Amino acid sequence: MNSNGVADWRDQIYDVLRENDVHHVAHVPDGGHAKLIKHCEADKNMKTVTLTTEEEGVGMLVGSWLGGERGVLLIQSSGVGNCMNMLSAVKHGKFPLLMIVSMRGTWGEGMPWQVPMGQATREVLEAMGVIVYEADTAAAVRETVEAAAWLAFGSSVAVAVLLTQHLIGTKKFTTA
Amino acid sequence: MSTTATRISLERRGVVKALVADRGNDLLAVSGIGSPCWDLAAAGDHPMNFYLNGAMGGAASIGLGLALAQPGKRVMVITGDGELLMNLGILATIGVAAPKNLSVVVLDNQVYLETGAQPTHTAHGVDLTAVAKACTIASAETIYEQGQLDAALPRIRRADGPIFVVIKILPDKAKLVLPPLEATYTKHRIREALTGRP
Numbered sequence: 001m002n003s004n005g006v007a008d009w010r011d012q013i014y015d016v017l018r019e020n021d022v023h024h025v026a027h028v029p030d031g032g033h034a035k036l037i038k039h040c041e042a043d044k045n046m047k048t049v050t051l052t053t054e055e056e057g058v059g060m061l062v063g064s065w066l067g068g069e070r071g072v073l074l075i076q077s078s079g080v081g082n083c084m085n086m087l088s089a090v091k092h093g094k095f096p097l098l099m100i101v102s103m104r105g106t107w108g109e110g111m112p113w114q115v116p117m118g119q120a121t122r123e124v125l126e127a128m129g130v131i132v133y134e135a136d137t138a139a140a141v142r143e144t145v146e147a148a149a150w151l152a153f154g155s156s157v158a159v160a161v162l163l164t165q166h167l168i169g170t171k172k173f174t175t176a
Numbered sequence: 177m178s179t180t181a182t183r184i185s186l187e188r189r190g191v192v193k194a195l196v197a198d199r200g201n202d203l204l205a206v207s208g209i210g211s212p213c214w215d216l217a218a219a220g221d222h223p224m225n226f227y228l229n230g231a232m233g234g235a236a237s238i239g240l241g242l243a244l245a246q247p248g249k250r251v252m253v254i255t256g257d258g259e260l261l262m263n264l265g266i267l268a269t270i271g272v273a274a275p276k277n278l279s280v281v282v283l284d285n286q287v288y289l290e291t292g293a294q295p296t297h298t299a300h301g302v303d304l305t306a307v308a309k310a311c312t313i314a315s316a317e318t319i320y321e322q323g324q325l326d327a328a329l330p331r332i333r334r335a336d337g338p339i340f341v342v343i344k345i346l347p348d349k350a351k352l353v354l355p356p357l358e359a360t361y362t363k364h365r366i367r368e369a370l371t372g373r374p
Binding site for chain 1: 204206226228230231232233234235236237238239240241242243244245246263265266268269272273359360362363366367370371
């Protein structure tokens with residue numbers, strides 16, 4: 001809770017994951033997901049796996065679903081590019097996939113290396129059949145992640161929620 | 177070629193048949209793209225097989241997810257050296273996640289058989305077992321002949337894992353035996369076998 005008695009949006013994502021029986025959390029660490037990852041690691045009903053590259057998480061969650069369980073992939077926009085060929089298994093096999101992507105390379109980005117993949121994130125996801133939602137304000141996070149989870153697991157499709165830099169806060173690069 | 181080339185005598189079909197023999201309903205098998213899929217099908221199609229005949233580099237990742245979701249079953253990944261080489265990082269992830277019920281078996285013929293038998297890095301001395309050990313998978317070994325395979329089978333099927341085994345096999349093509357190619361079908365089949373619902 002913040003000083004206004006409103007839950008932090010990161011806590012709300014965790015709540016949505018719990019409420020939707022998400023038991024497997026695959027992630028490549030990222031500042032935008034840091035608090036959420038800590039929540040998941042502390043939850044004895046969740047198995048949290050750190051990946052070396054994001055495509056492992058796509059494969060891992062295909063395996064979780066084969067085993068009868070639900071998972072989530074927490075990654076940064078640069079890692080979306082690492083998932084592409086593995087998404088062919090998701091699309092061909094009509095596997096549900098819930099991805100929560102913290103964005104870089106968009107709103108006010110000061111690190112030019114982040115821009116190409118950040119700008120292409122939505123387009124490449126959609127090219128592989130992933131349905132893309134965007135949460136741009138704290139007030140929108142809970143309902144957006146909830147709708148994504150319902151859509152993914154209810155209708156057996158791949159859904160990515162992009163958490164925008166407007167929401168997360170743009171990382172500043174100052175040497176002064 | 178590696179110095180061990182002259183010792184290789186195992187053929188792939190016999191190896192895979194032995195790996196899944198008398199499996200009952202406690203073994204889940206995930207095969208990597210190409211020949212391992214044909215081998216697993218040739219050993220006998222089974223509701224608890226998942227043939228990953230695409231998404232190269234993903235077989236061990238799928239095995240990890242399946243093992244974590246089904247801790248009461250043994251999960252065996254059967255894949256090729258080329259397939260695993262596409263994502264060696266998964267060995268570090270498996271080593272750290274350390275699922276006790278996961279075995280990763282690499283059928284190492286030292287070539288990309290489906291594309292014209294071009295040598296893989298294992299033909300030039302890259303040691304996948306040493307990589308697995310360095311990734312904290314303590315139970316890792318390379319098998320060259322039948323006696324070693326016979327001795328290792330109970331461990332591959334039942335011992336606390338993660339288990340990693342490289343089996344050096346001849347680079348010969350076996351008769352094509354196609355498994356079901358639709359993953360929507362094999363997905364529903366395996367989930368139904370495990371949970372009673374698709």
